Amino acid sequence: MCPFGSGGDVYPFIGIGRALVARGHRVTVLSMEVFERAILAAGLGYVSMGTRADYERLMEHPDLWKPIAGTKLVFATAAQYVRPLYERLCELIVPGEPTLILSAGSGFGARLAREKLGVPLIVLHLQPAVFISAYDTPKFIEGPHVLNALPVWLKKLMFKFPNPMDQGVLPTVRRECRSEKLPPPRRVHPDWWHSPDGNVALFPAWFAAPQPDWPQPLLQHSFPMEDLATNALLSAELEQFLAAGEKPIVFTPGTGNHQAKAFFKAALAACELLKCRAVFATQHESDVPVHLPPSILVQRYAPFSLLLPRAAALVYHGGIGTCSQALAAGIPHLIMPLAHDQPDNANRLRRLGIGLSLHPKKFTGERVAAALRHLLKDNAVQANCTRYAEQMRVAPSLDELAAWLEARVGV
Numbered sequence: 001m002c003p004f005g006s007g008g009d010v011y012p013f014i015g016i017g018r019a020l021v022a023r024g025h026r027v028t029v030l031s032m033e034v035f036e037r038a039i040l041a042a043g044l045g046y047v048s049m050g051t052r053a054d055y056e057r058l059m060e061h062p063d064l065w066k067p068i069a070g071t072k073l074v075f076a077t078a079a080q081y082v083r084p085l086y087e088r089l090c091e092l093i094v095p096g097e098p099t100l101i102l103s104a105g106s107g108f109g110a111r112l113a114r115e116k117l118g119v120p121l122i123v124l125h126l127q128p129a130v131f132i133s134a135y136d137t138p139k140f141i142e143g144p145h146v147l148n149a150l151p152v153w154l155k156k157l158m159f160k161f162p163n164p165m166d167q168g169v170l171p172t173v174r175r176e177c178r179s180e181k182l183p184p185p186r187r188v189h190p191d192w193w194h195s196p197d198g199n200v201a202l203f204p205a206w207f208a209a210p211q212p213d214w215p216q217p218l219l220q221h222s223f224p225m226e227d228l229a230t231n232a233l234l235s236a237e238l239e240q241f242l243a244a245g246e247k248p249i250v251f252t253p254g255t256g257n258h259q260a261k262a263f264f265k266a267a268l269a270a271c272e273l274l275k276c277r278a279v280f281a282t283q284h285e286s287d288v289p290v291h292l293p294p295s296i297l298v299q300r301y302a303p304f305s306l307l308l309p310r311a312a313a314l315v316y317h318g319g320i321g322t323c324s325q326a327l328a329a330g331i332p333h334l335i336m337p338l339a340h341d342q343p344d345n346a347n348r349l350r351r352l353g354i355g356l357s358l359h360p361k362k363f364t365g366e367r368v369a370a371a372l373r374h375l376l377k378d379n380a381v382q383a384n385c386t387r388y389a390e391q392m393r394v395a396p397s398l399d400e401l402a403a404w405l406e407a408r409v410g411v
Helices: 007-022 033-041 052-059 069-080 082-092 108-117 152-158 164-179 236-243 261-274 304-310 320-329 342-352 365-377 379-393 398-408
Strands: 028-031 045-048 101-103 121-125 199-201 218-220 249-251 278-281 296-299 313-316 333-335 355-357
Touching: 007 028, 007 033, 007 121, 007 320, 007 398, 028 033, 028 082, 033 045, 033 052, 069 082, 069 164, 082 108, 082 164, 101 108, 108 121, 108 164, 236 296, 249 261, 249 304, 261 278, 261 365, 304 320, 313 320, 313 365, 320 342, 320 379, 333 342, 333 365, 342 355, 355 365, 365 379
Parallel strands: 028 045, 101 121, 121 199, 199 218, 249 278, 249 313, 278 296, 313 333, 333 355
Antiparallel strands: none
16 A cells, blocks of 8 residues: 555555455555554554655645645655655565555556556545546636636646646656656656556545546545544543533644644634634644633544534535545534645535635634634535435445455455
């Protein structure tokens, strides 16, 4: 398994890996050491693909949460790992032993190993935004969705031009292909972004319906829902807080966001206006204002599968993992999308009638309070939240996904 990114990107692989181990398979995860403990606790093998310092350096980069610069940074980082990931896989894979590589789309070293060693590769796509469709085109910047208003033929023409993936990764991929005496791809997207062996969309069709230009073969499953709750509980402090009053509003900027001072400043102001209780979830307490009132509790970590069903609403960045937990909890979403897949996820939640979003520059205490008032009082919003929570309860199991993966290698 070759995940890439923050906790929301890695945890789904851990959940799928746990399901595969339960079916008798040996699973090894190649990831940064910040996730080593969680991977080993799930009963999976671990191989280092970077130090904690490497991870922190990326998470603290000032460009990471900027719409265009952040995308370029992510793909520049992916380019750095093409050769190291490929070499680790070459060390792990035993010729003749039935093996399957599961990778994020950005794990281009995994695709290189597939081409060189002939080992099947399945790409796990966590969010709809990675399917660059000319029909239902993802939204990459908060604001009017101008791109999706264009005719399909024009979008198809536009998508033929170089994109940030090609600019950031293609030179490295071509160089490594030449080094291994392999034919290089013409483009990174779509040629190496999806796998000819199989792809998995880890979100349901009611969240993002399949489009005519999505890759094949494809399994559309459901949200993986892994948040490590099997290895963690709510803290005693949080349990006491939840039992002491009305349901709080949960605020979190995301596990990978180290630049959230403005987010929590606005959150505090909104709570004061609403006179509500709140939980601020962040691993970076220096981002939180000092001298918080007793009605606000700060937590470094809390499994959202346990916390959100006991919350009134969630205010967050729009990451897909956090989004899926709020959907399952049946609570409204208020999103401050920054970059990557977040604007698209926010747009889909608005379509479902269960959330609102605010541009980061408009994320003020007054606007946050006004949006939350609407979400908490609107009967249609509450009914929609309940409806999609019920959809989450009848989702296919990870065991079904594991069986599909087994079929890819004839197991």
